[in-house]
Amino acid sequence: MGTIKYQKEGSLATITLNRPDVLNSFNREMAMEFQKALDSASTDPEVRAVMITGEGRAFSAGQDLAEVTAENGPEIDSIVREHYNPVISRIREIEKPVIAAVNGVAAGAGANIALACDVVIAAENASFIQAFSKIGLIPDSGGTYTLPRLVGWGKASALMMLGDKIGATEAESLGMIYKVVPDNDLMEVSKKISVTLSEMPTRGLALTKQALNRSSGNDLHQQLDLEEKLQNEAGSTHDYNEGVSAFLAKRKPEFKGC
Numbered sequence: 517m518g519t520i521k522y523q524k525e526g527s528l529a530t531i532t533l534n535r536p537d538v539l540n541s542f543n544r545e546m547a548m549e550f551q552k553a554l555d556s557a558s559t560d561p562e563v564r565a566v567m568i569t570g571e572g573r574a575f576s577a578g579q580d581l582a583e584v585t586a587e588n589g590p591e592i593d594s595i596v597r598e599h600y601n602p603v604i605s606r607i608r609e610i611e612k613p614v615i616a617a618v619n620g621v622a623a624g625a626g627a628n629i630a631l632a633c634d635v636v637i638a639a640e641n642a643s644f645i646q647a648f649s650k651i652g653l654i655p656d657s658g659g660t661y662t663l664p665r666l667v668g669w670g671k672a673s674a675l676m677m678l679g680d681k682i683g684a685t686e687a688e689s690l691g692m693i694y695k696v697v698p699d700n701d702l703m704e705v706s707k708k709i710s711v712t713l714s715e716m717p718t719r720g721l722a723l724t725k726q727a728l729n730r731s732s733g734n735d736l737h738q739q740l741d742l743e744e745k746l747q748n749e750a751g752s753t754h755d756y757n758e759g760v761s762a763f764l765a766k767r768k769p770e771f772k773g774c
């Protein structure tokens with residue numbers, strides 16, 4: 517795969533957005549290869565966590581604007597429908613934790629792809645820009661869903677309308693991301709967290725993700741019912757038995773992910 521690098525190490529799959537000359541902005545080829553890489557990670561039983569990062573100095577500058585203005589370039593409705601919506605659906609629905617290691621600027625769809633991940637870690641020099649308003653678009657890639665839930669309506673609407681650049685430290689203090697780390701430590705820290713997640717009870721994490729995905733559409737009682745159902749499933753896994761047995765025996769658990 518040219519525009520995407522896919523690397524498997526133990527139970528961790530790393531997907532690297534790889535068009536560094538244009539700050540890993542998405543053309544159709546990269547969007548399609550990204551979807552394929554997410555599908556590979558999803559269906560491979562050996563993979564139990566997925567880390568997404570960018571090659572070079574950016575995470576992703578969003579849509580490749582040269583592509584949309586090119587003769588025979590894709591139409592806007594097909595870009596959203598065929599490029600970004602399937603990416604965000606995959607990230608939210610894949611039954612494994614997805615970690616974003618944000619190595620530099622994340623703008624437009626690039627920002628919202630990062631924010632759709634389960635755990636977002638950013639280098640100190642990274643930044644997040646809802647760049648859409650500056651070119652007359654609305655935030656896509658789930659931004660209007662995700663951002664207000666992360667930082668609240670008031671902050672989200674201002675960030676989306678003004679298109680301000682938010683540094684990683686501010687993003688962390690707003691609750692937009694999990695953690696900011698020194699630039700040189702980004703890959704080491706992100707990998708360590710990803711490997712930790714890949715060795716945890718994968719089915720339980722998938723059910724946690726399902727509960728979180730549904731939480732903002734449910735009222736309290738619907739969510740309590742959902743928790744009961746999902747907890748029953750979690751409680752019937754090998755990893756639940758293993759976790760409890762290991763705790764009582766004062767030994768390290770050996771989770772299998774099922």
Ligand code: T3D
Binds near residue numbers: 578579580596645
């Ligand atoms: O129809 C649709 O578009 C629907 C889909 C929408 C989804 C979206 O993502 S819309 C938002 C698209 N993205 C943007 O508007 C961001 C555009 N880029 C920037 O504002 C800046 O590049 C950054 C703030 C991200 C970084 O600035 P800086 O100064 O660090 O870098 P630069 O010099 O602007 O960019 C470096 C190179 O990357 C440059 O090419 P060159 O001059 O070296 O040949 C630049 O043209 C290229 N580049 C950066 N972003 C894009 C891009 N090329 C194509 N598309 C880009 N998005």
